[in-house]
Amino acid sequence: MWKIKVKIIRRWKQYTAANGETIEMIVIDGKGHKIQATIKNSLTGLFRDQLGEGDTRILINFGLFHSAGMYRTTNHPYRIAFIPNTKVRKCEIPLPYELDGFSPVKFGDILDGTLDDNYLVDVLGQLVNVTQLEDIPVNGKDTKKITLELRDELDQSLSVVLWGAFAEHINNNIQAAPETIVVCAVQFGKIKVWKNNRSLSNAYNCSAVVLNPELTGVEEFKSREDFFVHTPRRTICEVKWSREIAKCIVMATIFSIDGDMGWYYWSCSVCAKKVTHILLEGGDDDEATEFLPLTFQCTKCNIDNPVLVPRFKLHLRVTDHTGDTTFMLWDNLTQQIIGQTSTQLAPPEHNEIQEEDLIPVVVTNVIGKTFLFKICIDKEHIVYKHNTYKVMKIITDADMISEFSVLDSPHGTIDTVGCIGGGGSFVSSPSEGTLLLTDVDGPSGSSISPDSTQAKRKVSTPKASIDTDEQTSTSKKICHVKVKLEKIEKTKEVKE
Numbered sequence: 001m002w003k004i005k006v007k008i009i010r011r012w013k014q015y016t017a018a019n020g021e022t023i024e025m026i027v028i029d030g031k032g033h034k035i036q037a038t039i040k041n042s043l044t045g046l047f048r049d050q051l052g053e054g055d056t057r058i059l060i061n062f063g064l065f066h067s068a069g070m071y072r073t074t075n076h077p078y079r080i081a082f083i084p085n086t087k088v089r090k091c092e093i094p095l096p097y098e099l100d101g102f103s104p105v106k107f108g109d110i111l112d113g114t115l116d117d118n119y120l121v122d123v124l125g126q127l128v129n130v131t132q133l134e135d136i137p138v139n140g141k142d143t144k145k146i147t148l149e150l151r152d153e154l155d156q157s158l159s160v161v162l163w164g165a166f167a168e169h170i171n172n173n174i175q176a177a178p179e180t181i182v183v184c185a186v187q188f189g190k191i192k193v194w195k196n197n198r199s200l201s202n203a204y205n206c207s208a209v210v211l212n213p214e215l216t217g218v219e220e221f222k223s224r225e226d227f228f229v230h231t232p233r234r235t236i237c238e239v240k241w242s243r244e245i246a247k248c249i250v251m252a253t254i255f256s257i258d259g260d261m262g263w264y265y266w267s268c269s270v271c272a273k274k275v276t277h278i279l280l281e282g283g284d285d286d287e288a289t290e291f292l293p294l295t296f297q298c299t300k301c302n303i304d305n306p307v308l309v310p311r312f313k314l315h316l317r318v319t320d321h322t323g324d325t326t327f328m329l330w331d332n333l334t335q336q337i338i339g340q341t342s343t344q345l346a347p348p349e350h351n352e353i354q355e356e357d358l359i360p361v362v363v364t365n366v367i368g369k370t371f372l373f374k375i376c377i378d379k380e381h382i383v384y385k386h387n388t389y390k391v392m393k394i395i396t397d398a399d400m401i402s403e404f405s406v407l408d409s410p411h412g413t414i415d416t417v418g419c420i421g422g423g424g425s426f427v428s429s430p431s432e433g434t435l436l437l438t439d440v441d442g443p444s445g446s447s448i449s450p451d452s453t454q455a456k457r458k459v460s461t462p463k464a465s466i467d468t469d470e471q472t473s474t475s476k477k478i479c480h481v482k483v484k485l486e487k488i489e490k491t492k493e494v495k496e
């Protein structure tokens with residue numbers, strides 16, 4: 001008698017003339033193996049309410065039959081069939097949320113026919129084009145149709161044709177999507193072959209098509225697009241001389257932490273704003289204040305003595321081969337690079353004697369590390385020569401950083417002397433500043449021109465294909481990625 005613990009990752013109704021309406025599910029076990037399960041028409045009433053998408057269940061006593069046909073949802077050789085005596089039990093410990101079974105394939109493997117079109121596939125790509133919603137007559141009935149063009153990390157394009165409710169759903173959601181980068185995930189898509197051209201389509205109701213989904217690998221895909229494609233890359237020298245309000249990516253090494261500004265501050269727990277210290281009545285007498293309790297105010301919430309929460313605010317001194325500057329990190333990004341929260345490191349409560357100069361070792365450990373920083377060049381930097389830049393995002397993943405540094409071709413980088421010399425001549429003449437930028441984007445700065453970025457993107461490695469069962473920790477994930485990298489390189493060698 002079979003007994004398995006599984007999570008339901010997809011559930012849909014299917015109607016066929018032979019079998020009537022059945023409930024179909026894709027379930028996944030703790031090791032990431034997927035299998036399809038079918039509840040036949042006569043049993044749907046018995047099980048319908050016990051099995052929702054996302055639920056973890058123990059299934060006991062069921063039948064198995066061979067998986068076959070042109071719409072195979074998993075590569076499992078069998079499918080599960082519920083029987084009247086099948087038992088469904090709830091679980092105390094559900095399978096992890098991250099276990100979504102999403103394993104996107106390379107577009108190239110669809111397009112060149114490597115993948116067997118009898119098996120449904122997952123894909124993930126950036127949405128680069130969408131057609132108008134059309135009405136197409138199918139079996140004498142008008143059916144909605146929309147075609148999406150997706151681009152993957154290897155810069156290959158795939159057409160995804162969606163029909164019926166899928167077409168309408170995506171059409172409505174595209175109108176509503178506020179983000180500049182729209183990532184589209186298709187789960188259980190059907191590879192269609194037409195005159196040797198391959199595209200993807202929804203497989204009846206089984207497929208799922210989601211924009212900007214919370215699925216394995218999506219965040220990484222979006223970061224990659226943001227850091228490698230959409231945001232221009234700048235050296236520190238270029239950042240300092242920029243006359244343009246812009247966001248850019250800088251690869252820099254932290255060489256010290258500026259402790260003058262402290263490394264954390266006390267904030268209002270409600271709005272996160274820094275609290276201000278206010279003097280009590282008679283507080284101008286130094287001796288008196290020593291014995292008075294400190295009073296704080298949140299000027300945003302307009303309340304006295306709000307609940308205080310420490311938050312990081314770190315000023316990193318950073319350098320690359322062209323110069324140095326200061327990057328300022330707020331709480332969440334500091335947490336990302338040091339791996340601890342401000343509450344863990346700051347003193348338990350506020351007291352007047354703050355030894356803010358003593359930066360904890362776990363914080364100073366970041367000195368010497370190289371990261372990719374997405375920063376913002378603002379008006380204050382251009383007009384007032386402000387020299388601290390706020391960091392918006394950081395990439396700490398070693399593989400992505402090394403990939404980024406490989407892209408930094410020696411011919412593409414601007415030589416320091418040229419940059420400083422050119423910039424210097426524009427200090428007194430802001431109107432000429434645009435010329436400097438033109439120069440930066442010109443021949444000497446070819447590493448940041450869109451064309452070369454495109455070309456270089458082709459060396460990137462598809463990391464969205466990380467198996468979900470290895471996703472339990474960051475360290476594991478990195479290991480796994482490295483393994484994949486080697487595999488891919490080997491495959492390439494064989495092909496060549």
Ligand SMILES: [Zn+2]
Nearest residue numbers: 268271298301
């Ligand atoms: Zn507040």
